[in-house]
Each structure stands twice: as C-alpha cells, then as structure tokens.
Amino acid sequence: MPKVPPPVYVAAGLVAQHLLARGRRPTIVRSVAAGLVAAGSVYVAGSAARAFKHKDTTFNPLEPERATAVVTEGPFRYTRNPMYVGMTGLLAAHAVYRGGLLSFLPVAAFVAVIDRTQIPAEELAMSRGFGEAYDAYRAVTPRWVGRAGRPPTL
Template identity: 30%
Template sequence: MKWLDIPPVWLAGMAFLTWHSRGPLGALSFGYGIAQWIGAAMVAVGLILMVLAVLRMQAHRTTPIPHMSPNALVTEGVFALTRNPIYLGDIFILSRLILRWNAPLAVPLVFLFQFILLRRFILPEEARMKEHFGAEFDQYAEKTRRWL
C-alpha cells in the first residue's frame, strides 16, 4: 500500500473533497470573473514548476518519487526558488480547483494538504537529504525557502 502514499493520490483525495464542498453560497462565492483567471494562472504556474523540477531532476539523474533516496542534490533552476517546487505545484493546482469549482468551504483543505505534504513527504525527504548530503544540504536549506 506504500505506492498509494504519494502526493498525487493525496491531491486526488483533496480534489474529491473540494468537488463535494462546491456550490453557490451567495456571499461566500468566488464568482466567475477574476477568480477564474487567477485560478488558471495558478494551475499554469503549478504545472510549469512541476515540469521544470522533474526535468532538472532527470538531468541530475535523481528521482522525483517520494520515499526514495536521492542520487543528487539539485539546487539550481526552480530549486533555487523553492526546495519543493513539485509540492508547491500541487498546492497551486488544489487552489485552482477550489476557485474553479467555486468551493470556498474547501479553502481549509489547502492548509490541511500543505500539512500532510510537510509531515508525510517533505520532512522525511529533508532528513534523507541531510543524511546523504550533510553540510551541503544544510547550506541549501539555509538559503532556499521550503515553499516560497
């Protein structure tokens, strides 16, 4: 069942909850104007972050798959902006779904999802990176934010 414990499955679960919390809520509605354009930009940025991160990881012959040990510490490209561009992309995509489906009651799911990503994936990954790369990872973590 470890193969189910990956961010896309968690994102799908959050999307499911978002879908079921949607609906017109009068004053709580996002509307369909500027919010939709912002949402479209968010998903575009999220997907670009993800693609650029995976390409950079492939160039370094390391894995983007959680729960696996990295072969290289990638610190350039989008990884110079954020230590977690793929997870940040996931957050942007969930935020877009909330806007697109007009589900303001689902906004807390963004924070829940961020917490899940942090506890289940990011902290263990950072521990593995610290173990493998030592001071090099410490320097990277000191100068590069976890999110933005």
C-alpha cells in the first residue's frame, strides 16, 4: 500500500504549478473560471466525505482494508473515486488560475500517480474485503468519470 497521503501529492502539484507559471497574473476570466471549477471540486469531494460518514466507514486512503461498507450513493454513482476527482479538479482550477499549459502538467502527473499506485491498492483491498459486491460495483462504475454502466443497488 502506498504510504504517501494523496493530499501531499496535491500540495506538491500546487507548488509545481506556482513554479511553472511564475510571474503570470490571473485575469478576471481565469479567476472566475478557476473559482467555479474549485467550487465544483470541493462539492464533489465534500459529497463523497458525507457519503462515507453516512455509511460510517473510513475514507483513509492509506488504510482501505478498514472500510466497513461499499459506498455507492452520491458521487459514487458516477465515479469510484470522487475524492480523487475532487483533488484533480482543485489542481485543474489552480492551473486555470495560474494560466499557461505548463500549469496542467502537475494535474496530469497527479492523475498518473494516483491511477497507477494508489487506486489499484485500494481496489485490491476493497475486492478482498467485499468480494462480489465490490466487483459488481466496479464493473458498472468508472474509475474516474464517465458512464460505464448502471450502478448496482447494494
């Protein structure tokens, strides 16, 4: 299991974006667009946190084996990883705010690292812990966003 909390990657991405877009001043249009993307991202992540709390299960990404339920409500109907979608959105919002294409490199890096290291470890723990229930959910709900199928009712 990876030992770096995903928010640490987000913080590193924010610093990298700042360095990559040094001296660029945000315009009003970029500021408003970034604010809207950030607000949506916070909403998605906050909704996921509420769904975890409603099911009385952990959302500690370093200890997925401690999960006590498969959460399929709220944003989990559309993505298996709404917390990571929210974090990605925050990085994207900051990239829009900072300006320049190079500001999006840390967004891509975050997605790549989370998608290749963190998520597979979490999915393995969930599959081991919940078996067919989690596998059925995984079969119809995309890892990131999109439409993979109709989410099951658990």
